[in-house]
Amino acid sequence: MKPLIAANWKCNPTSQKEAKTLFEGIKKRVKNIKNAEVVICPPFVYLSILKGLTLGAQNCYFEEKGAFTGEISALILKNMGIDYVIIGHSERRKYFKETNEEINKKIKRAISAGLKVIFCVGETSQERDEGNKTNIIKNQLKEGLEGISKAETKNITIAYEPIWAIGTGNNCSVDETMTSILFIKQTLNNLYNRAVADKTRVIYGGSVKGENSNSYIKEAGASGLLVGGASLKTEEFVKIVKSSI
Ligand code: 13P
Numbered sequence: 001m002k003p004l005i006a007a008n009w010k011c012n013p014t015s016q017k018e019a020k021t022l023f024e025g026i027k028k029r030v031k032n033i034k035n036a037e038v039v040i041c042p043p044f045v046y047l048s049i050l051k052g053l054t055l056g057a058q059n060c061y062f063e064e065k066g067a068f069t070g071e072i073s074a075l076i077l078k079n080m081g082i083d084y085v086i087i088g089h090s091e092r093r094k095y096f097k098e099t100n101e102e103i104n105k106k107i108k109r110a111i112s113a114g115l116k117v118i119f120c121v122g123e124t125s126q127e128r129d130e131g132n133k134t135n136i137i138k139n140q141l142k143e144g145l146e147g148i149s150k151a152e153t154k155n156i157t158i159a160y161e162p163i164w165a166i167g168t169g170n171n172c173s174v175d176e177t178m179t180s181i182l183f184i185k186q187t188l189n190n191l192y193n194r195a196v197a198d199k200t201r202v203i204y205g206g207s208v209k210g211e212n213s214n215s216y217i218k219e220a221g222a223s224g225l226l227v228g229g230a231s232l233k234t235e236e237f238v239k240i241v242k243s244s245i
């Protein structure tokens with residue numbers, strides 16, 4: 001399977017003009033790359049002005065439609081031609097108090113709308129220091145995937161994003177990433193079966209840069225990358241994409 005290289009722009013950039021410039025710069029340099037799947041996840045409002053690369057949203061609501069002021073549903077995204085949605089990002093969990101239960105509802109709704117899901121899991125530094133990392137990840141997976149069938153898992157990519165590695169420059173080591181990916185696969189095997197564990201892509205995110213990206217794919221066994229800060233720099237992001245193939 002091709003590596004999935006997803007750009008999570010988060011709440012950036014702050015104007016349409018900058019968003020278009022960044023997008024067009026990336027597009028020009030990656031559009032002929034066939035051996036990697038590149039997905040750009042900009043803020044919602046830019047989704048309709050960016051054309052020519054696969055797009056993802058950074059969140060969606062768990063109801064289909066109705067009186068939910070300020071929310072964007074999975075169905076709205078699908079009907080706009082959006083392919084992917086990131087669900088359960090640690091920043092959503094931290095700042096917007098998203099629970100595993102809400103994340104589960106969002107994943108279900110996104111899949112039923114026909115979106116592909118990038119489902120984020122990962123531990124805080126405290127949880128890691130206290131030896132709770134695997135329990136936390138297991139629980140995020142178990143509760144996040146509750147009621148989702150084996151067949152539906154084909155629409156899900158798991159993003160392992162240790163929170164202590166996000167935006168800190170302190171990227172996770174190859175060994176620790178590999179161990180975490182194997183643990184996620186083992187958990188999928190326990191929740192589903194070996195085939196689901198083998199086929200589900202597990203990607204890595206957390207201070208990925210052009211200089212470290214290759215080792216996650218080539219050595220740690222990641223099926224792709226979820227890139228934050230470095231995806232806002234055209235050349236750096238393109239370097240990451242190229243290093244993955
Ligand atoms: P950084 O690449 O900025 O560490 O962000 C990672 C991330 O949160 C991607 O979703």
